[in-house]
Amino acid sequence: xxxxxxxxxxxxxxxxxxxxxxxxxxxxxxxxxxxxxxxxxxxxxxxxxxxxxxxxxxxxxxxxxxxxxxxxxxxxxxxxxxxxxxx
Amino acid sequence: xxxxxxxxxxxxxxxxxxxxxxxxxxxxxxxxxxxxxxxxxxxxxxxxxxxxxxxxxxxxxxxxxxxxxxxxxxxxxxxxxxxxxxx
Numbered sequence: 001x002x003x004x005x006x007x008x009x010x011x012x013x014x015x016x017x018x019x020x021x022x023x024x025x026x027x028x029x030x031x032x033x034x035x036x037x038x039x040x041x042x043x044x045x046x047x048x049x050x051x052x053x054x055x056x057x058x059x060x061x062x063x064x065x066x067x068x069x070x071x072x073x074x075x076x077x078x079x080x081x082x083x084x085x086x087x
Numbered sequence: 088x089x090x091x092x093x094x095x096x097x098x099x100x101x102x103x104x105x106x107x108x109x110x111x112x113x114x115x116x117x118x119x120x121x122x123x124x125x126x127x128x129x130x131x132x133x134x135x136x137x138x139x140x141x142x143x144x145x146x147x148x149x150x151x152x153x154x155x156x157x158x159x160x161x162x163x164x165x166x167x168x169x170x171x172x173x174x
Contacts, residue, residue: 004150006093008117008165029146030095031118046163055164059116062161063091063150070157074133074149077142078095 003042004063005033013052020048028079090129091150092120100139107135115162 005025009017018027024045025033037045042064049060065071092112096104105114111132112120124132129151136147152158 004091006116006119029093029148032093032148046161050163053164057165059165060163061116061119063158064161065158067157070154071150071152074151076133076137076147077140078144078146 001037001039001042002065002068003033003035003037004065005045006061006063007031007049008059009052010054010057013054013058016052017049017058020045020052028075088124088126088129089152089155090120090122090124092132093148093150094118094136095146096139097141097144100141100145103139104136104145107132107139115166 003025005021007017007021008031014031021027021033024037024041025035028034042062046062052058053060090112092108094104094108095118101118108114108120111124111128112122115121129149133149139145140147
């Protein structure tokens with residue numbers, strides 16, 4: 001399956017959230033990640049982020065797709081993320 | 088068509104970017120918007136954001152879908168955005 005993850009974590013927790021998300025997905029914008037992921041890893045990722053998050057302050061949204069066939073992507077401006085931006 | 092917009096604007100411009108995005112889409116997380124949009128309005132939205140953005144500092148990604156049939160969405164934690172959070 002293909003996943004887009006967008007999060008908004010309090011700055012106290014955001015570095016940890018980034019570290020978790022990057023274990024599983026590609027970093028494409030400050031708080032946006034994409035990638036192919038197995039069902040098993042998707043579950044692990046959700047558990048790790050849920051264990052970290054304060055649900056009164058933080059937010060996580062996953063968009064999941066069985067294939068990449070039915071959507072497209074347009075990007076403008078700075079390409080953030082990527083391996084060169086390790087915190 | 089259905090659109091997910093994620094942006095990362097410098098704080099000098101982010102209030103304006105929010106105002107533009109909310110004219111066309113629903114605010115679902117700090118820098119994430121969703122909604123049905125016509126091709127014509129999608130073009131307008133892109134032009135407005137591109138006119139505002141500094142491409143060396145800001146980033147905009149659009150994911151577009153012809154239907155909502157082939158993807159799903161899971162959300163955890165704080166529901167940000169919405170009409171009650173007007174800046």
